[in-house]
Amino acid sequence: MPHKIGTKKQLSENVFTAEVEASLICRACKPGQFIILCINNEYSERIPLTIADSDSEKGTIRLIWQRIGKTTAELADLKEGDEIESIVGPLGNPTHIKNYGTVVCVGGGIGNAPLYPIVKALKEASNTIITILGARNKELLILEDEFTEMSDELIVTTDDGSYGRKALVTEPLKEVCQREGKPDQVFAIGPAIMMKFCCEVTKEFSIPTQVSLNTIMIDGTGMCGGCRIEYDGKPKFVCVDGPEFDGHKVNFDLMIKRLDTYKDKEKSSYEKYKEHKCKIGLDKNK
Amino acid sequence: MKEKKSKEFLEKLLEKQTKGQLKPSDRFDIPCQDMPVQDEVERRDNINEVAQGYTELQARLEAMRCIQCKNAPCIKGCPVEIRIKDFVGAIAEGRYKESLEIIKENSLLPAVCGRVCPQEAQCQKYCTVGKKFKDPTKAVSIGRLERYVADLDRDNNSIPEAGAATGMKVAVIGSGPGGIVAASDTRRAGHEVTIFEAFHKSGGVLVYGIPEFRLPKSIVKKEIEVIEKMGVKIVCNFVVGKTRTIRQLMKKDGFDAVYIGVGAGLPRFMNIEGESLVGVYSANEYLTRTNLMKAYKFGDGADTPILNSKKVAVIGGGNVAMDSARTAVRLGAEKVYLIYRRSEKEMPARIEEVHHAKEEGIEFHLLRNPKRIIGDESYRVKAIECLKYELGEPDESGRRRPVPIEGTEFTIDVDTVIVAIGNGANPLIQQTTEGLKFNKWGNIEVDEHCRTSIEGVYAGGDIVLGSATVILAMGQGRTAAAAINEYLARKKPKGAAS
Ligand SMILES: Cc1cc2nc3c(=O)[nH]c(=O)nc-3n(C[C@H](O)[C@H](O)[C@H](O)COP(=O)(O)OP(=O)(O)OC[C@H]3O[C@@H](n4cnc5c(N)ncnc54)[C@H](O)[C@@H]3O)c2cc1C
Ligand SMILES: Cc1cc2nc3c(=O)[nH]c(=O)nc-3n(C[C@H](O)[C@H](O)[C@H](O)COP(=O)(O)OP(=O)(O)OC[C@H]3O[C@@H](n4cnc5c(N)ncnc54)[C@H](O)[C@@H]3O)c2cc1C
Numbered sequence: 001m002p003h004k005i006g007t008k009k010q011l012s013e014n015v016f017t018a019e020v021e022a023s024l025i026c027r028a029c030k031p032g033q034f035i036i037l038c039i040n041n042e043y044s045e046r047i048p049l050t051i052a053d054s055d056s057e058k059g060t061i062r063l064i065w066q067r068i069g070k071t072t073a074e075l076a077d078l079k080e081g082d083e084i085e086s087i088v089g090p091l092g093n094p095t096h097i098k099n100y101g102t103v104v105c106v107g108g109g110i111g112n113a114p115l116y117p118i119v120k121a122l123k124e125a126s127n128t129i130i131t132i133l134g135a136r137n138k139e140l141l142i143l144e145d146e147f148t149e150m151s152d153e154l155i156v157t158t159d160d161g162s163y164g165r166k167a168l169v170t171e172p173l174k175e176v177c178q179r180e181g182k183p184d185q186v187f188a189i190g191p192a193i194m195m196k197f198c199c200e201v202t203k204e205f206s207i208p209t210q211v212s213l214n215t216i217m218i219d220g221t222g223m224c225g226g227c228r229i230e231y232d233g234k235p236k237f238v239c240v241d242g243p244e245f246d247g248h249k250v251n252f253d254l255m256i257k258r259l260d261t262y263k264d265k266e267k268s269s270y271e272k273y274k275e276h277k278c279k280i281g282l283d284k285n286k
Numbered sequence: 287m288k289e290k291k292s293k294e295f296l297e298k299l300l301e302k303q304t305k306g307q308l309k310p311s312d313r314f315d316i317p318c319q320d321m322p323v324q325d326e327v328e329r330r331d332n333i334n335e336v337a338q339g340y341t342e343l344q345a346r347l348e349a350m351r352c353i354q355c356k357n358a359p360c361i362k363g364c365p366v367e368i369r370i371k372d373f374v375g376a377i378a379e380g381r382y383k384e385s386l387e388i389i390k391e392n393s394l395l396p397a398v399c400g401r402v403c404p405q406e407a408q409c410q411k412y413c414t415v416g417k418k419f420k421d422p423t424k425a426v427s428i429g430r431l432e433r434y435v436a437d438l439d440r441d442n443n444s445i446p447e448a449g450a451a452t453g454m455k456v457a458v459i460g461s462g463p464g465g466i467v468a469a470s471d472t473r474r475a476g477h478e479v480t481i482f483e484a485f486h487k488s489g490g491v492l493v494y495g496i497p498e499f500r501l502p503k504s505i506v507k508k509e510i511e512v513i514e515k516m517g518v519k520i521v522c523n524f525v526v527g528k529t530r531t532i533r534q535l536m537k538k539d540g541f542d543a544v545y546i547g548v549g550a551g552l553p554r555f556m557n558i559e560g561e562s563l564v565g566v567y568s569a570n571e572y573l574t575r576t577n578l579m580k581a582y583k584f585g586d587g588a589d590t591p592i593l594n595s596k597k598v599a600v601i602g603g604g605n606v607a608m609d610s611a612r613t614a615v616r617l618g619a620e621k622v623y624l625i626y627r628r629s630e631k632e633m634p635a636r637i638e639e640v641h642h643a644k645e646e647g648i649e650f651h652l653l654r655n656p657k658r659i660i661g662d663e664s665y666r667v668k669a670i671e672c673l674k675y676e677l678g679e680p681d682e683s684g685r686r687r688p689v690p691i692e693g694t695e696f697t698i699d700v701d702t703v704i705v706a707i708g709n710g711a712n713p714l715i716q717q718t719t720e721g722l723k724f725n726k727w728g729n730i731e732v733d734e735h736c737r738t739s740i741e742g743v744y745a746g747g748d749i750v751l752g753s754a755t756v757i758l759a760m761g762q763g764r765t766a767a768a769a770i771n772e773y774l775a776r777k778k779p780k781g782a783a784s
């Protein structure tokens with residue numbers, strides 16, 4: 001059962017979004033869950049992406065992805081009407097949504113995508129939402145309008161100061177934690193290194209912090225153990241025990257190294273793909 | 287030369303056979319026929335099948351070694367009770383087609399079982415010929431003969447017929463050997479059958495676990511095609527418990543019966559220091575990357591990477607450990623150490639695999655077990671620290687318990703560690719199926735008909751037996767299918783008048 005790509009858009013230089021046919025998944029999924037896709041069953045990698053939104057009437061799910069390697073680039077090169085051979089899901093546990101009170105939601109880079117359905121659900125559960133979005137520069141900031149609409153307060157930071165505050169997300173996070181009415185809960189989703197530093201901040205203030213981890217995966221059902229992390233000194237599988245965890249117990253240093261396991265190979269694979277694309281002229285119609 | 291001699295030898299035997307003068311002593315004189323194998327140096331660089339299969343001459347000679355015992359004790363050793371004596375006898379007389387038909391009465395996948403059954407622990411264990419020579423390796427090579435006739439039939443596309451439509455729907459969860467058999471047998475009874483498989487390809491362990499060099503994927507693919515041609519629908523990328531629950535399948539999607547054959551599928555780790563370092567794999571991950579995702583073709587037709595390991599330690603002594611070690615060799619490792627805490631005698635792996643592993647240069651470290659895995663500053667595996675063991679009193683499994691010898695630590699430099707110490711039960715179905723009974727190890731509880739605690743729900747294979755074998759899973763698939771067929775025959779079709 002191939003999955004057809006509906007409307008597809010480029011959100012920033014390297015971020016894309018598309019609606020994809022997945023009639024069974026869109027009926028079953030909840031915020032915080034993800035899918036694993038395989039563009040071509042014979043040669044592609046299986047990669048996990050968060051279900052950013054779903055429409056059970058249309059039978060579609062929305063994916064938002066950052067082009068960082070061969071598979072995400074190949075996905076970006078697919079056109080509306082093209083097909084993805086395999087999508088499996090919804091995988092992982094849904095976010096625990098309830099009325100926490102005041103919630104700070106921190107999104108970094110592509111982390112805004114998985115953060116979006118969570119904020120949406122938290123808003124519906126009547127939380128007061130302070131959103132902090134960080135990006136390297138103005139061009140890379142995604143979903144700002146959507147978050148503005150859902151948040152009681154929105155703080156934007158950029159690394160280079162091209163938009164919002166020139167800071168890392170941890171700076172405003174710390175300030176919010178120091179406020180009179182300390183927030184009750186923090187959600188932080190983004191690059192592992194960002195989540196690590198967010199957790200260091202919130203730990204100081206003893207504010208429970210959920211992070212969503214993006215380890216390398218294969219099956220997504222607990223069969224391979226490739227997605228394992230060290231949690232509270234013990235192994236946990238992100239695909240079935242997560243993807244969300246209490247960030248104060250995650251060994252981020254180890255996780256970051258595990259993400260780099262195949263760095264050189266992935267790089268060469270991406271280079272080769274770009275080269276090949278140039279040769280066959282795929283580039284031109286971008 | 288040798289070939290010519292054996293031919294003459296066979297001709298003499300055939301003459302005696304037609305005259306009805308072939309005596310047991312003649313049969314005992316026939317040497318055991320060795321399996322032709324790919325050169326042991328060459329094969330280290332390719333993934334092609336190692337065992338090449340008997341020639342006709344060899345098959346005939348090997349089959350003649352069977353003395354056609356009256357009580358045929360071998361049959362009791364086969365979990366699906368194939369009429370071994372008869373199929374071997376048919377080969378001895380050159381009636382290959384008939385031989386295969388006899389096997390197919392009881393087994394759906396002879397080309398698979400002939401290759402992967404642990405024959406020395408099953409059918410061949412009881413063979414009178416082996417007993418006579420007081421050497422189990424001299425038993426009649428039942429598995430190789432089974433493979434021989436199955437392979438002769440490779441191009442035959444005869445498809446078993448589905449019975450008249452019953453209007454009943456059966457869901458089979460998991461496309462491993464048990465699921466394949468359950469689907470085929472229920473389809474034959476005329477039910478509408480759908481297999482739901484979590485992965486993007488079907489076949490279960492036969493495609494993601496057991497490597498190409500031992501079981502070519504083309505064989506599994508063909509068997510899957512057969513059941514598809516019978517009208518079994520296969521839905522891949524469907525995780526029961528996530529995409530839909532069993533309850534939804536039965537209550538909302540109209541399935542009248544369900545077979546759960548999801549395998550074991552939860553890798554065990556040793557819970558020692560350093561097990562999450564970069565370069566530590568579960569065997570499941572290592573084998574899935576290579577087999578299912580074809581990591582051996584990375585950059586040249588496959589996008590899934592695997593580490594270019596130079597020195598690899600594999601922990602364990604079963605088939606999974608042998609497969610991992612031999613895969614590492616083929617992926618270019620210079621040194622592969624197999625570390626097992628008991629002695630060779632206790633190894634659960636098939637003897638042939640142990641033998642091939644040794645030929646391929648894998649170094650066995652027996653009565654050793656890891657204590658911790660040591661990493662460098664970037665969390666990559668650098669070495670493994672082990673302890674020496676000795677065998678103590680027998681444990682519950684009847685095997686002598688391995689006991690560590692204090693103070694015998696030593697380290698081996700490695701860059702990769704593959705943990706192949708078995709699989710536990712994956713809890714996904716347990717977490718999402720209310721009312722289904724499990725034992726304390728997380729395996730589904732069933733009765734002798736593979737019935738679970740929920741009406742209309744059956745289970746078999748590794749999720750019931752723990753880690754078992756292909757043939758046992760198939761046996762349960764068959765038992766469950768028979769029970770399902772009987773259950774559905776009693777159940778009224780939807781909308782039928784009473
Ligand atoms: C539960 C989950 C949800 C995710 N949701 C999203 C999402 O909604 N949008 C999105 O863009 N990405 C998401 N990711 C990350 C996404 O899966 C990876 O970006 C993707 O696998 C990269 O594939 P590639 O072939 O393009 O790049 P690769 O060539 O595989 O990787 C390029 C570089 O990126 C890093 N990398 C590799 N794998 C991952 C990974 N899994 N996560 C992060 N970095 C990685 C490595 O350092 C590598 O060198 C999610 C991951 C998980 C586990
Ligand atoms: C590396 C390795 C080597 C082995 N070597 C041998 C050997 O030489 N000889 C031998 O006899 N045995 C061997 N075995 C054991 C043998 O393969 C198993 O006992 C047998 O495959 C079990 O069959 P099964 O029907 O239970 O299903 P499995 O083959 O385990 O397949 C289960 C299937 O169910 C799917 N699944 C799981 N959960 C779900 C879900 N929730 N929804 C949908 N689908 C799901 C899985 O993806 C899988 O495809 C080996 C095992 C391994 C791992």
Ligand code: SF4
Pocket residue numbers: 363364365366367368370393399400403405408409410428429432757
């Ligand atoms: S199925 Fe396995 S155990 Fe049975 S006869 Fe064949 S090889 Fe022996």
Ligand code: SF4
Pocket residue numbers: 351352353354355358359360361370371374412413414415426428
């Ligand atoms: S026990 Fe051995 S010799 Fe006797 S019938 Fe079986 S295979 Fe033949």
Ligand code: FES
Pocket residue numbers: 216217218219220221222223224225226227228237238239240
């Ligand atoms: S991805 Fe295989 S266990 Fe999580």
